[in-house]
């Protein structure tokens with residue numbers, strides 16, 4: 568038996584990469600629309616009626632409307648957009664966040680994928696806050712660099728058309744859309760200062776969180792906490808700085824669903840940089856969507872994914 572899966576927004580950046588990961592699978596039949604009907608609501612409603620699971624790769628407003636369209640048909644949904652990430656009725660689609668999350672995803676009607684930057688930031692912060700190594704109201708700063716596919720078709724056109732600078736910093740109005748989901752899912756009580764940037768390369772991302780450590784805490788304590796939290800995980804690994812540094816390449820995990828976490832210490836042990844590397848279109852979007860789909864269907868979590 569094959570499951571029917573509809574990727575709404577299949578022609579977009581995230582949608583295309585999900586299709587690539589599902590197209591050859593024998594256990595999945597893609598419900599597809601002809602190009603001239605992909606925004607036709609009658610055709611989309613028919614697709615929702617047929618699908619067991621729909622994956623929304625749409626702008627936020629279109630994702631909210633799609634949920635209403637799917638409702639009469641009872642279609643299970645994975646939303647890649649920002650629309651439902653802090654909605655308490657949706658399950659947050661970061662399987663590794665804690666021991667119970669896979670079961671919650673498996674049973675869910677509605678799963679919301681984390682944002683790409685958020686995946687790295689939450690993966691680093693959540694275990695430390697739960698373990699009491701970082702206060703929930705700590706003044707956290709998050710810096711990051713992403714490949715330009717993170718901005719979807721519009722930003723890709725700017726970079727490939729030569730109208731964007733080779734590297735730019737943004738989010739400086741302190742209103743980036745990932746801040747609410749980072750606060751909620753990391754377990755912070757205070758909004759972090761988040762400064763993302765984009766470089767002239769297509770895919771790949773590094774998220775960095777610099778910390779001054781309190782007296783008595785060492786970088787090794789942070790590493791040990793992350794190692795314990797992610798022990799045995801297939802797609803999230805804690806690595807040594809020497810394995811990925813001293814020059815960390817944001818593209819090192821491209822094409823995979825993996826994320827690497829590391830703690831880079833100062834020589835005297837009083838400071839550290841927490842670092843996450845991932846493919847913004849892998850574990851940061853399309854890979855995570857497929858991982859969540861696999862969990863929801865009860866099949867091998869890594870089916871169709873490169874780890």
Ligand SMILES: NC(=O)C1=CN([C@@H]2O[C@H](COP(=O)(O)OP(=O)(O)OC[C@H]3O[C@@H](n4cnc5c(N)ncnc54)[C@H](OP(=O)(O)O)[C@@H]3O)[C@@H](O)[C@H]2O)C=CC1
Nearest residue numbers: 576578579580581624625626629647648716717719720852
């Ligand atoms: N790119 C990334 O790294 C990540 C993206 N996301 C999220 O995934 C979602 C999709 O992003 P991304 O793939 O980058 O964006 P793109 O702009 O590349 O793709 C969006 C697609 O949605 C289509 N679309 C827009 N409105 C509708 C509608 N009403 N009905 C049907 N289709 C519609 C667009 O059509 P058309 O082709 O005609 O423009 C386009 O193909 C967004 O919410 C984004 O925030 C999440 C994590 C990471």
Ligand SMILES: CC(=O)N[C@@H](CCC(=O)OP(=O)(O)O)C(=O)O
Nearest residue numbers: 647648649682683684713717718
């Ligand atoms: C480079 C770039 O523009 N990145 C996007 C985030 C990409 C992502 O994670 O997607 P969501 O839109 O689903 O949150 C941004 O900063 O808005």
